[in-house]
Amino acid sequence: MKFENTGLEKLKADLGNLDEVMLKHGLVREGQWDYDRVTFDKKFEMRDETYYLRVRGYAVEGNVDSGRALIQLMPPLLGKHYYPHGVEYGEGEHFPAALVTQCKNLLDKLKEEIEEFAE
Template sequence: MKFENTGIEKKKADLVRLDEVMLSKGLVREGQWDYERVTYDRKFQLKEGIYYLRVFGYAAEGEVDTHKATIQLMTPVLGKYYYPHGVEYGEDEVFPKTLVSQCEKILGELNSEIENFAK
């Protein structure tokens, strides 16, 4: 499921500051990056299954490994985890309404906070 028009997909931000803000909302980058891309994940374990809110980005300037990069954020997604295949984001997936609402709230808060330091 894509979260369209959150405002996040229009933002560019400093990687170090972005890491801090994402972590404050429970989204972690950990090892999910390479020199040009980042993925921030927040895991939700519900009785219906395991879900991930993901915010992707790529280095518009600099490189991720140097911690001196400007990240262009992309459209956030919500996916459901299936063992052993991984996370599915398809339109056929059904997501609990309370989870969708919670994710929309998190994304709204993130957008507001990133606005304060976006480039």
């Protein structure tokens, strides 16, 4: 599920600041990056099912490996994990309404905090 019009997709921000804000809200980058892209994930476990909120971005200046990059954020995704195949983000997936609401509230908080240092 793609979250449209969150406002995050309009923001560019420093990677170091993004790392701090995302981690504060339980979204981790870990090894989900390459030189040009980053992915922050938050895991949700509900009713014996696992879901992930994913906030993605790409470097418009610098590179992620150096730790110094200006990141353009992209529309966030919500996916359902299927063992052993991975996470599906398709429109055909069903997501609990309470989870969608929780994710939207979190995305609103992220936008508000990132706007404070975004370019």
